[in-house]
Amino acid sequence: MTTFNELGVSTQILKALNSMGFEESTPIQAQTIPLALEGNDVIGQAQTGTGKTAAFGIPTIDKIDAKLRKIQALAIAPTRELAIQVAEELNRLAKFKGIRALAIYGGQHMDRQIRALKDGPQIVVATPGRLLDHMRRRTINISNVQIAILDEADEMLNMGFIDDIREILKGMPEDRQTLLFSATMPKEIRDIATHLMKEPKEVKVKAKEMTVENIDQFFIEIPEKHKFETLNNHLDINSPDLAIVFSRTKKRVDEITEGLQARGYRAEGIHGDLTQGKRMSVLNKFKNGRVDVLVATDVAARGLDISGVTHVYNFDIPQDPESYVHRIGRTGRAGRTGEAISFITPREMAQLHLIEKVTKSKMKRLMPPTNKDAQRGKQQVTIDKLQKTINQQELKDYHEAANELLQENDSITVIAAALKMLTKERRDTPVQISSVAPISVKKAQGSGRSNNKRYYGGRNQGGRNQGGNRNQGGRNRKGKFQNSRNRNNSK
Numbered sequence: 001m002t003t004f005n006e007l008g009v010s011t012q013i014l015k016a017l018n019s020m021g022f023e024e025s026t027p028i029q030a031q032t033i034p035l036a037l038e039g040n041d042v043i044g045q046a047q048t049g050t051g052k053t054a055a056f057g058i059p060t061i062d063k064i065d066a067k068l069r070k071i072q073a074l075a076i077a078p079t080r081e082l083a084i085q086v087a088e089e090l091n092r093l094a095k096f097k098g099i100r101a102l103a104i105y106g107g108q109h110m111d112r113q114i115r116a117l118k119d120g121p122q123i124v125v126a127t128p129g130r131l132l133d134h135m136r137r138r139t140i141n142i143s144n145v146q147i148a149i150l151d152e153a154d155e156m157l158n159m160g161f162i163d164d165i166r167e168i169l170k171g172m173p174e175d176r177q178t179l180l181f182s183a184t185m186p187k188e189i190r191d192i193a194t195h196l197m198k199e200p201k202e203v204k205v206k207a208k209e210m211t212v213e214n215i216d217q218f219f220i221e222i223p224e225k226h227k228f229e230t231l232n233n234h235l236d237i238n239s240p241d242l243a244i245v246f247s248r249t250k251k252r253v254d255e256i257t258e259g260l261q262a263r264g265y266r267a268e269g270i271h272g273d274l275t276q277g278k279r280m281s282v283l284n285k286f287k288n289g290r291v292d293v294l295v296a297t298d299v300a301a302r303g304l305d306i307s308g309v310t311h312v313y314n315f316d317i318p319q320d321p322e323s324y325v326h327r328i329g330r331t332g333r334a335g336r337t338g339e340a341i342s343f344i345t346p347r348e349m350a351q352l353h354l355i356e357k358v359t360k361s362k363m364k365r366l367m368p369p370t371n372k373d374a375q376r377g378k379q380q381v382t383i384d385k386l387q388k389t390i391n392q393q394e395l396k397d398y399h400e401a402a403n404e405l406l407q408e409n410d411s412i413t414v415i416a417a418a419l420k421m422l423t424k425e426r427r428d429t430p431v432q433i434s435s436v437a438p439i440s441v442k443k444a445q446g447s448g449r450s451n452n453k454r455y456y457g458g459r460n461q462g463g464r465n466q467g468g469n470r471n472q473g474g475r476n477r478k479g480k481f482q483n484s485r486n487r488n489n490s491k
């Protein structure tokens with residue numbers, strides 16, 4: 001283990017790291033910070049939740065001139081929520097250096113952002129669409145940027161974003177430093193990346209599997225029509241602290257959310273069709289624990305760091321292995337443990353095997369729990385609570401009442417009644433989830449990768465929709481990919 005001191009980090013940052021409770025560097029930090037400080041272009045790949053944000057954040061902040069009130073570093077992230085989160089982490093790291101990071105993203109008033117940009121932040125973290133709007137309106141000056149960062153680099157260099165990224169990079173000085181980070185980096189994307197960089201140093205933290213080993217991975221083979229009940233049963237048995245349920249389409253996210261609410265769960269949904277205000281409030285409620293189940297499209301799959309997520313459910317199997325890696329990586333972060341449970345319809349078993357092959361990990365088969373298992377699971381939660389209260393031994397005031405009850409009834413009946421009262425029984429409101437076509441895997445020639453054309457033209461406006469619709473000031477991309485297979489315009 002390497003201390004941050006050994007990595008040549010400034011005292012102001014050491015102070016910030018100390019206040020954040022970071023004692024030692026993670027492997028990706030230890031390997032990339034010195035390289036980036038020396039001025040190299042870097043491609044950094046390491047598993048989800050292993051501290052890639054600080055790996056690019058620390059050297060970036062250390063290279064910035066605090067006195068110069070111009071944008072010196074520009075980070076780009078695929079979703080609004082991630083841009084906000086990265087800016088927050090950079091601000092924590094930069095606290096003692098007098099450097100500020102500003103997030104700019106779609107769905108927020110332009111005027112407000114223009115004012116904030118005039119305030120002189122040294123770092124901007126942006127979603128690509130909104131950044132291009134500012135560039136075209138000349139409300140942002142990126143001509144002094146010395147460091148460009150692509151967080152979730154493979155996603156940013158994917159079909160949906162690549163043209164925007166090229167245009168953004170063209171607006172920066174050519175002698176800038178470029179840092180690319182992600183947990184996944186398919187070869188096709190790595191090749192594109194190296195063309196945009198200068199002799200990049202590639203750092204790949206060696207791991208047997210692409211997924212984090214402290215996430216227990218399971219799958220349940222189950223027909224589409226039984227998924228919702230199975231999810232209910234599972235939530236009852238596991239009683240997760242916080243769970244994220246990923247589904248394939250916005251419509252299904254809405255339906256699952258409403259269904260869970262009707263059954264009495266504290267669930268909320270998040271996807272690209274909601275207003276930014278709603279997206280933020282849902283995420284905040286989830287972070288504060290006022291919502292237990294977040295139902296989401298892939299808009300929440302990448303980068304989000306929410307502590308306390310114990311379970312990730314793939315209500316629908318993801319389109320590609322990379323998406324699987326990022327989705328399940330919302331749990332088991334920073335050394336914590338987590339569980340990932342994927343629902344696979346019988347016709348989608350080939351997709352499961354593809355994911356296992358690409359990620360080099362294995363999912364253990366689980367049998368779908370029965371209603372009886374679920375009932376027992378709920379009761380167990382109550383029993384645990386009851387046992388905890390017994391252990392606290394502060395029951396004297398209740399002894400007399402207990403004695404009276406036991407004179408009239410037998411002990412089993414009294415305890416069963418108490419358990420029944422304390423157990424939150426599930427409402428059995430009927431819920432209908434509209435079905436989706438199963439994902440099919442046709443082997444791409446030789447590569448074994450799914451033929452969903454994710455990398456070469458299959459993705460039309462999917463990336464766009466994450467940030468809401470953005471067309472003002474930009475070329476209308478409709479039509480550009482309209483003949484190609486629509487991979488995912490549904491986030």
Ligand SMILES: Nc1ncnc2c1ncn2[C@@H]1O[C@H](COP(=O)(O)OP(=O)(O)OP(=O)(O)O)[C@@H](O)[C@H]1O
Pocket residue numbers: 021022023024025026029046047048049050051052053054182183302303304305329333334
């Ligand atoms: N050296 C460290 N010591 C302790 N905690 C750390 C350290 N570095 C990062 N963390 C914490 O670990 C968590 C995960 O970090 P981060 O979000 O940067 O992961 P990531 O590698 O970018 O994951 P993803 O691939 O999902 O985006 C964060 O809460 C972060 O504050």
Ligand SMILES: [Mg+2]
Pocket residue numbers: 052053151303
């Ligand atoms: Mg990250």
